[in-house]
Amino acid sequence: MHVPAGLGLAVLLVVGGCSSAKPAEAPVAPPASSAPAAPAAVPAAAAGAAIGAKGSACELPISFSTAADWKAKPIDVKKLGELAALAKVGDFTVVCEIDAKPAGSIGFIRVHVADGLSGAPAEHLQEFVKVSIGKKEASNTDFTDVQIGGAQAAEATWETVDKEYDIRSRYAAFALNTKRGMVVVQLSPLDTGEFTSMQPAYELAKTSVKI
Incomplete structure (x- = not known):
C-alpha cells in the first residue's frame, strides 16, 4: 500500500488470519443463469465541507465536496x-489529504498536483499508478476514459498485495487537466475492506468536481 509516512496516517499492520474452509458436502448446483451479476450500486455519501476554493481547508486547482x-x-512539502x-x-x-479516521475508516483521499504538466490524462494516470505500485504485486488494474467536471479525464482502479x-x-x-497542471485525486484506504467503506466519499468527490 502506498502510505507516505509523516503525512498523518497511523498504519495498522495486520499479521496472520484464519481459515473458514467448509467440510465436504454434496455439490452445489450451478445457478440457473450464467450471466454476470450487475455491480452493486455505491451508496451515496452525506456531503460535508467543500474544499478547493480560496478560504477552504485546502486551496486547489479544482474544488469538490468532502464526505461528512x-x-x-x-500538505506543505x-x-x-x-x-x-x-x-x-x-x-x-x-498538496492535500482528506482523512477518513474521524468518520470511522482508515485511509485518505489525497490530491496530487504536477505543476505545469498537461496532455492526455490517461497517459499521466498510467504513469502515476505505475510509480505508486512500485515493486509491489499488482492485479485487477483497469483504466477508463471518463468525463469529470465537464472535462476529459481518466480513472483507474487497481489492487496490490503486501x-x-x-x-x-x-x-x-x-x-484531469487544470490551469495549474495535471491533478490526480486518489482514494488510499488501508485495505480492501476499508475501500468499500470509503468508496462513497471518493464517488462524492468525483461527481462534485468543479475545475
Missing part, C-alpha cells in the same frame, strides 16, 4: 524536511 466528518488539511520525498509520486506532489503483512489493498484515482 472527513477532515481535510493542506517544504515543512516535511527529510520526508518530502514520501509526498512525491513521480511528477506529482501531495506479502510481508498479508494485506491486500484496493485503490481508485482520477486525473
Whole structure:
C-alpha cells in the first residue's frame, strides 16, 4: 500500500488470519443463469465541507465536496524536511489529504498536483499508478476514459498485495487537466475492506468536481 509516512496516517499492520474452509458436502448446483451479476450500486455519501476554493481547508486547482466528518488539511512539502520525498509520486506532489479516521475508516483521499504538466490524462494516470505500485504485486488494474467536471479525464482502479503483512489493498484515482497542471485525486484506504467503506466519499468527490 502506498502510505507516505509523516503525512498523518497511523498504519495498522495486520499479521496472520484464519481459515473458514467448509467440510465436504454434496455439490452445489450451478445457478440457473450464467450471466454476470450487475455491480452493486455505491451508496451515496452525506456531503460535508467543500474544499478547493480560496478560504477552504485546502486551496486547489479544482474544488469538490468532502464526505461528512472527513477532515481535510493542506500538505506543505517544504515543512516535511527529510520526508518530502514520501509526498512525491513521480511528477506529482501531495498538496492535500482528506482523512477518513474521524468518520470511522482508515485511509485518505489525497490530491496530487504536477505543476505545469498537461496532455492526455490517461497517459499521466498510467504513469502515476505505475510509480505508486512500485515493486509491489499488482492485479485487477483497469483504466477508463471518463468525463469529470465537464472535462476529459481518466480513472483507474487497481489492487496490490503486501506479502510481508498479508494485506491486500484496493485503490481508485482520477486525473484531469487544470490551469495549474495535471491533478490526480486518489482514494488510499488501508485495505480492501476499508475501500468499500470509503468508496462513497471518493464517488462524492468525483461527481462534485468543479475545475
